[in-house]
Amino acid sequence: MKLAYYPGCVSRSTGKEMDLSTRAVCEALGITLEELEDWNCCGATHVSNELVAVGLAARNLAQTDLPVMTPCSICYSNLRTAAQKLEDRKLRATVNQVLAQEYSGAKIRHALDVIQEALSQNPDLVVVPLQGIKVAPYYGCLLTRPRGVDSPEFPTVLEKLLKDLQAEPVDFRLKTFCCGGPIFMPRQKAAEDTTFKILMDAKKAGAEAIVTVCPLCHIMLDAKQKALEIKRGEKIGLPVLYVTQLAGIALGLGPDELGLNMNAVSPIPMVERIYEKMAEQS
Amino acid sequence: MPIGVYVCHCGLNIAGVLDMDELKRYAETLPDVAVARDLPFSCSDIGQEQIQKDVAEFKLDRVVVAACSPRLHEPTFRRAIAKAGLNPYMLEMANIREQCSWVHMDRPAQATQKARDLIRMAVAKAALLRPLERETVPVSQEVLVIGGGVAGIAAALDLADAGMHVYLVERRPTIGGYMALLTDVFPTNDCSICVLAPKMSEVFNHPNITLISYAEILNVEGSVGNFMVQGQKRARYIDEKLCKGCIDQCASVCPVEVPSEYDFGIGKRKAIYVPYPQAVPLVACVDPKACIGCGRCVEACQADAVKLEQEPEEFKFNVGAIIVATGWQPFDATRKEEYGYGRYRDVITSLQLERLLNAAGPTKGEVVRPSSGQIARSIAFLQCVGSRDATVGNIYCSRICCMASLKNAQLVKEKYPDTDITIYYIDLRAGGEGYEEFYVRAQKLGINFVRARVSRIEQEDGDLYLIFEDTNTGEVKRVKHDLAVLSIGLEPDRSADVIGNILGLSRRPDRFFEIAHPKMRPVEAHIDGVFIAGCASGPKEIQTSIAQGSAAAAKAFKLLQKGELELEPTSAFVDRDKCIQCKLCVDICPKKAIAVESPAYVDEAACKGCGSCAASCPVNAIDMRLFSDAQIMAQVRAATEKKDEFPLIVAFLCNWCSYGAADLAGTSRIQYPTNARNIRVMCAGRVDPDFVLEALRRGADGVLIAGCRIGECHYVSGNDQALQRVNVLKEVLGKIGLDPGRVKIIWCAASEGEIFARQLKRFVDELKEMGPIGTELRAGEAQEAT
Structure with a gap:
């Protein structure tokens, strides 16, 4: 299978491990990624101006006839929103006036759904089963919005993937709760309360790790975890992995290929446990 | 063809602006005009007599009256010329008052000019008038009522009592609808089945009602006065004449247990069952999806009534009118996933609560938490679940849920005074006789009201937590309850789509059947001879549904009581030689009055004379009378x-x-x-x-x-x-x-x-x-x- 790849800006900054693991996992799954040439912002930086936001997304999407895959839920949501808005012929004509390549429709996919589909068709690719590992599936808000993929209130696709990887999804009450990221600037205290609540809820549910599909969620849960521990005087210690990282572990990829050393809370001890368990069993 | 023209002064209403002499003189010059007069008040007895005298004297065969709007006095002048021996349709009016003298008061010269033109146009049209006869057709005096809920029951009983024969066709094995499943009903809190059951038996025993239960309508042909109805009675696998309704013998040996749809899934029934003890007809029914064909019931039945080889039966009859009382279906609460219905056992629907509260229900009237079987001590009612909610495509208010929750809250509070009850509402709507008083009563009983649309329900350690913004205080809260009751809205019954399509009923954007006029014709469909009662045309409480059933019965009775229908001669007709059978007219006709059977044919009883077919016919083969x-x-x-x-x-x-x-x-x-x-x-x-x-x-x-x-x-x-x-x-x-x-x-x-x-x-x-x-x-x- 061949897909166009849209990494999104985070892949060049705080989410290098997301980009790295996405490429590695797709290669392991036999999926060829063709990175869009000269891609630009998905539109997220211009959400207050509909025309500009849609135009930016359209410029990316117009470059290819292949389905466009992104590992970032923010990009995914923005690209899908734009594609839906571009169904309006008038808006499409306006946008096309300034595009070098004409936009004429697009199919957009999230890395999560691509991996889940490939693995469900070919379960033998799971060479390091995540047996007995309890994982909290964290969706955040943008994966399922706008509507049309899974349920916004009670999605289940991550659970399906976790089961394919032979991990154990925990009953995670706050799995669609806002990560706090969007209000971090204006309301830091409220954002931290929210993030803390999510982390504690995952821990209470018995999770050993959290899996995310969005780089903003990842920052909130992973990068800010240490600071939260200090502020609240409570040990959390929950590694937070991108879905591509977790899938990569199950596919037998190494820490360097998946950028596991870039996570703030190191997932390496957990990976070691997985390998130990596998050794015991064999 | 001598034409008489009468220009009316209407006192000064017309004569104060227009030049009457000039109009009269002008009318005299028009072709075929034998006499023209100006009359002070043409609609007065004197005016009418003058016209009648002229008809005789000048041998007039058509009359033009230039006066007020035909919408006002056309019937008056038609009667007047009919008295003089003319066909009433040989009249034409020129509207020189509402559409001339009254709107051009400052320009008498131009207004007079316009009036001259209007009279000239009327005379030109009058020359082409043809005598028309109002035809009468005999009609069937029987009525089909579709749906045996409370609206259908009311309609059937009123018609039957008035002496008309009624076919009542019900889709389920019993009549009674949703009302039969409710506990007490607002605003008087009387027992629902106690007031309904006598009506249900009355239907069963009425000599003028043929009750066909567990049946579907498959086709309806014909039009007002003469509908041919065809349907199928599904197999109950029971001989209705032999079954005594005892149910003990057969059901006690049946090994299959399934959730009962009559308890909305919280109770159970066997594969052979009677919906509930007051069912009408009180006859068992075998659920073919659940039955494993073991035959134990066949052996157990002493009356020998179980017939597992039974086939569906076709039926056919003719009726003059049809009352559609197909009712509603509950909103599917699993669609509001944030409330966890179907995932959390202690989240139930308002209908399930009705069954819990019902002394004859699965818990014998105890309001328990399904997860533990313990009495619920803290109950939340969530209003507007599936109503007033664009995210599920229902922007309308379901109208009964506020009162139903107030009622259920009262019933719980009266039974368990210590139970804490909170109603979470957007707006509390208690409009109706005795409703506001009912609301006040609930407040006095100590029921809490919180103005909030609950955003989600979470389950933690077996308890439910409601998360919401209290919009009176502006606080976001998380509150614990034992039991959450979702007040689910009313949706149009999807199984009524078939009937809607067969009859050609139109639907409003909310998907309920549309009535002929939202205010003036509340129980009439767009199709003549078809009436709509109860929730088929939108959510309604019981009393309104009954009123509508009775109203529809009265309308049907009025329509059919003479045994014949007089047709307005306004209909379309087809020049059979010109018709090329393109069927454009068939698609266009809003009344479904045209069929093309080499060539097209207009059902004059159904045609309302709009003329859209005539305008659309590419070869001018259709014209209007x-x-x-x-x-x-x-x-x-x-x-x-x-x-x-x-x-x-x-x-x-x-x-x-x-x-x-x-x-x-x-x-x-x-x-x-x-x-x-x-x-x-x-x-x-x-x-x-x-x-x-x-x-x-x-x-x-x-x-x-x-x-x-x-x-x-x-x-x-x-x-x-x-x-x-x-x-x-x-x-x-x-x-x-x-x-x-x-x-x-x-x-x-x-x-x-x-x-x-x-x-x-x-x-x-x-x-x-x-x-x-x-x-x-x-x-x-x-x-x-x-």
Whole structure:
């Protein structure tokens, strides 16, 4: 299978491990990624101006006839929103006036759904089963919005993937709760309360790790975890992995290929446990 | 063909503005006019007698009255000439009051000019009038009631008591509908089944009612007065005549247990079952999906009533009218996933609570938490679940849920005074007799009210937590409860789609069946002889459903009681030699009155005379008995015979809305320009493009077509069709070099006289800008020449 790849800006900054693991996992799954040439912002930086936001997304999407895959839920949501808005012929004509390549429709996919589909068709690719590992599936808000993929209130696709990887999804009450990221600037205290609540809820549910599909969620849960521990005087210690990282572990990829050393809370001890368990069993 | 013309003074209402002498003298000069008079009050006895005297003296065979609006006095003058021995349809009126003297009070000269034109148009049309007879057809005096809920029961009993035979067809194995499953009902808190059960048995025992339960209607043909109904009674696998309804013997040996739909899934029933003890008919029923065919019930039944080899039975009968009382279905609460219904056992629906509260229900009236079986000590009611919610496609209010929750909260509180109850609402709607008092009573009982739309329910350690913003305090809260009751809304019953399609009923945007007029005709469908009662046309409480059932019964009774129907001779008819069987008319007819059986054929009982078919026929094979092509064309030609005004507008006004709006502009004395020469048609859809082109060809500067507002057409979609034709016409005009703006289509309700006047004035201004007709052609030629 061949897909166009849209990494999104985070892949060049705080989410290098997301980009790295996405490429590695797709290669392991036999999926060829063709990175869009000269891609630009998905539109997220211009959400207050509909025309500009849609135009930016359209410029990316117009470059290819292949389905466009992104590992970032923010990009995914923005690209899908734009594609839906571009169904309006008038808006499409306006946008096309300034595009070098004409936009004429697009199919957009999230890395999560691509991996889940490939693995469900070919379960033998799971060479390091995540047996007995309890994982909290964290969706955040943008994966399922706008509507049309899974349920916004009670999605289940991550659970399906976790089961394919032979991990154990925990009953995670706050799995669609806002990560706090969007209000971090204006309301830091409220954002931290929210993030803390999510982390504690995952821990209470018995999770050993959290899996995310969005780089903003990842920052909130992973990068800010240490600071939260200090502020609240409570040990959390929950590694937070991108879905591509977790899938990569199950596919037998190494820490360097998946950028596991870039996570703030190191997932390496957990990976070691997985390998130990596998050794015991064999 | 001697014509008499009567120009009415209407005191000073007309004579105060128009020159009556001049109009009378002018009328005398028109072709075929044998006598013309001006009368002080033509509608008075003296006026009518004068007309009758002239009919005899001048051997008049048609009469033109130039006076007020035909919507006011046409029936008066029809009766008057009928008394004189003329056919009542040999009358034409020129509206020189509402649409002339009252709206052009400051321009007597132009107004008189316009009145001359209107009289000339009326005389031209009168010359082409033909005598018409009101035909009568015999009708069946039997009625089909579809649906045996409380509305259908009310309709069936009223008709049967009045002496008409009723077929009551019910889809389920028992009649009674949802009301039979409720516990006590508001606002009096009396036991629902106790008041309904006697009515159900009355239906069963009534000599005038044939009850066909567990059956579907498969087809309906024919029209008002003579519907042929065909259906199928599903196999119960029970001989209804032999079954005693004891149920103990058969059900006790049945090994299969399934959730009971009559307990909304919280109770169980066997594969052989009676829905509930008061079911009518009280006959068992085998659920073929659950039955494993073990045959134990066959052996157990001492009456030998179980017949597992039973086949469905077809039935057929004729009726004169149909009452659709197909009811509603509950909103599927799993669609609001944030509330966890189906995932959290202690989240239940309002209907499940009805069954829990019911002494005959699965818990014998105990309100317990399904997860533990313990009595619930803290109950939350969540209002508007599936109602007033665009995210699930239901923006309407379900109307009964506020009262139902107030009622259930009271019942719980009375039974368990220590239970804490909170109702989470957006707005509390308690409009109705005794409803507000009922609300106050709930407050006094200590029930809590929180103004919030709950955003989600979470389950933690077996307890439910509601998360919401209390909009009175502005706080976001998380509150623990034992049991959450979702007040689910009412949706149209999807299984009624079949009936809707068979009968050709239209639906509102909320998907309920649409009634003929949202205010004035609450139980009539658009299709003659079909009535709608109860929740089929929108959510309603029990009392309103019963009122509607009775209203529909009264309407059906009124329609059929004489045993014959008198048909207005307004219908369409087909020139069988011209018809090419293209079937355009079949698709267009809103009343489904046309069929094409080499060639087309119009069911005159069903036709309402809108004329959209006549306008659409590509070979002019369809014409109307009233408002014929020739008559309208004669009016168009007469209107454009003399062009003494610029711009000259030929205006087609639909009888129901825009003609009414023009009349209202008159009665409100709203002044507007004199340029329009109005032609009344039944519907904007009647306007044949030929009429428009003829008007323009003969020198009219513009043509106005005015219809009911979109969505309010009295023939459902005539105005949409008019709009389509006008759009095509505009393209044609553009192609031949005329300004497409010369044809204008407007919408106004009968209450919008102001809008009619404003639109007409605007059109006059636009035409002045364009110049006389043909200006643009000459300009075009001049351009080409250079």
